[in-house]
Amino acid sequence: MSAKVGYRKERLDRGIKARTDDIFAISTYREILYLILPRVFVIAGLLIFPLLGDFTGVYWQNVIVITCTIALLALSWDLLHSVGLVSLGQAVFFGVGAYITGFLAQQFGLPPLVTIPLATVFGALVCTMLLYPVLRLRGVYFGLITFALPLLFMRIIETTKVLGGTEGMSGLPALPSIAISLYIIITITLVCVFGFQRLFETDYGLVLKAIKDNDRSVIAAGFNISWFKAQAVFIAALPATFAGAFLTHHYQFVGIPAFATDYSILPLASAIVGGPGSFFGAMLGAFLLVPLSELLRDLGTLRIVIYSVILLIFVVGLPEGLYPYLRRKYFQFERVVSMELEEGGK
């Protein structure tokens, strides 16, 4: 039997990775740097950006505000997905937060500093209560109801003319300045990304993750999973209702567009493209797709078609998403090694 020599790619974990994915064995400063440098770049970049107003111009500052808004919605989606719930209507959370803040500001003349936190918490509560009945069910029900809710909210506001009807509510109090707005939303986004990441490393987060894997065994471990899912929905709703409340004051307007499909499909596409299950992925996805969508502004609703197609390509063809791919590349060597092939082998 004559041996032929073939080549194959071999993947090796870098030395700093030990045993499981989240335990690192660090021994030198270089390795520490290797671990934290990507985070430092992201945080520093985002914190410095608002200072560069003169270079970037108001337009791109606004783009970053919207990007962070979508990133927050995508983070919210990703948290829900981590518990096994697929939301097809992130716009519900966004719209509820937006309308509550608008209502509080217009009816009671409260400043944004008060209305935004109130709308965030109350909005999340309202959404959790709305969705609670579906949490008992497995499978597609959550997706169906989240899809239906924003459309029906739009319809109710249209027909009953409550909350400003089709006109919406305008002239709401503004945030002090664009730089402050930027700092607020960037900080919140970073807190959410790292906070969620940390949350899922705790034992509590482990239970949430386990519900997606096998809800039956979680019940058999003595957990009331409806209650846990409700908590997850509440936590997930917070960044999304905040995003709605924040953008309402940013635009000084709230109307039916707060429930528009854009706020459902863009976060969904961001999270899927970035890689579901890794909160950094959701953020990465938003920072890729939203600026892209600004560049394509002239295309009108064709943009939604494009997101849908991107979404489809990723969910069908590249379900892993970009972030886990990049992360793997970052933490692994690849090298070509030779191997002996037996006769008749491939």
Add this chain to the structure above:
Amino acid sequence: MSKETILEVRNLSKNFGGVKAVSEVSFQLKRGEALGVMGPNGCGKSTLINLITGFIKPSSGQVFYQGKDITGIAPHKAVNLGIARSFQMAKPFYNIPVYKNLIIPLFSPRVRKLVGGKFGDRDEAAIHLLEDVGFERDSSIPYKAAGSLPHGYVKRLELARCLSLEPDLIILDELFSGMSMSEVASILPFLERLRDEGKTLIMVEHRLKELFRVVDKVVVLNFGKKIAEGLPEEVVQNEEVRKSYLGSEVDSSA
């Protein structure tokens, strides 16, 4: 040791669209006893377990646990009262490392209450439990995602999950199914030890020889009805039991 009744099942029935999966089953179990539930395939063994643990609501009948009526209890509440069960089709949390699979029950309300506030190191407790059921301590297996576990280990993990809840009553639904002879042989002494330590056990099993080594008495089901109850040696002599197992040999040498 006090011999109070820990579990009593009274006339328990369940209909699935006209089919009587379990009908009028009654039995009692004293603390520290080990009960085997046997019967041919599809005789309602698993349904019975699901009825006791609250995963399915009974059509009629009652379940008493430590003197309390727990008929149709929410399954997570049954766990918190101290009833732990394994599943016939054991599925681990695939994407979670093996030892972290046990963090979930160790984090459960019951265990947190029993331990009282601080637990200390759940990771360490999890590794200990894995060792107990036969995982090798220094291998890398406990740190890998549970999705990659071979079947025998999945079953061990399932057993460890039950034990981690510090249960008063352990219900094992076909723990041995799909395990090889040697795997069963290696886990049997552990079950015997559990019994000798005075744990209350219910085992649903097909492998009678192994079952009889652990249990004190058995209940035999056929077509959802209880057809016999008693000591293992007596039950296998029972004519009706023999008939129900027609074709599959009842091993009386056990």
Add this chain to the structure above:
Amino acid sequence: MEASVLIFGLVNSATLMLVALGFSLIFGLSGVANLAHGGIYLFSGYVTWMLMNYLGVPFLLAVPLTIIIAGVLGALIYWVALKRVRGLHLSEVIATFAVGVAILELFRWMGFVTYEFTLPVFIKGSVDIAGVSIDYQRLLIIGIGLLLAFALWVFSRYTKMGLALRGMAQDEYTALSIGIDSDWAAALSMALGSAIAAIAAISILPLGIISINMGYEVLIMALAVSVVGGLESITGLVVASIILGFAKTITGTYFDPKWMEVIYLFALVLVLAIKPSGLFGKFKELEERV
């Protein structure tokens, strides 16, 4: 007044049933919640319109052509979007959702939003029944709805193909082992469901103008009927259509027409809160609880 409520209640019920049939069929036969249903429905309406107005195809020929094209589209959606994520329910939902939104927004972008987009009725004119004037098209909708529901019931119960598909839905592995090709069966059910959506579109759209938002609305209607009736039960579908159809008509007649569309939300939330498996979803509930 009573007669009109009865007649228009029936019309509304039949409309709901027609709209929900395709969705329910696909869910029942292949377990896919086809969120592209609204997209396919509207696509069929526009295809008929385009066949007639761009290519000058006569209406009677455009109808069967559209039904076939919609069927092909359904099968295509299966092969492109669903085949690789089969069994991953969460991904299936996202994939069909993406397809549906893509179709609808593509038409919106192409400018299919003005008043010129209408489909002709089959037979013009109207008739008086018990003092209520009703046009033939609405009567036709009742007829087609009943006929289709009956045909599907027969199909899924008494034909070889229907039984094969149902077997697939119940136990994929067993079905595979007796030689039913899973992909073929699922693609076929998508095609059938889409063709039925096309029939619904061609019968219902002539009553008004075609608008994009109708695509979303149709999906909501289908969801409401399916959830209220209990996904995958034909009896449930018929009963739910009648309940919702009459609820809608009664609301419109005795209360305020503007609340008519909100009925669906109300019904959805109510059913999900009280009996989440739907009125006829008995077995589902068993499974869902565990």
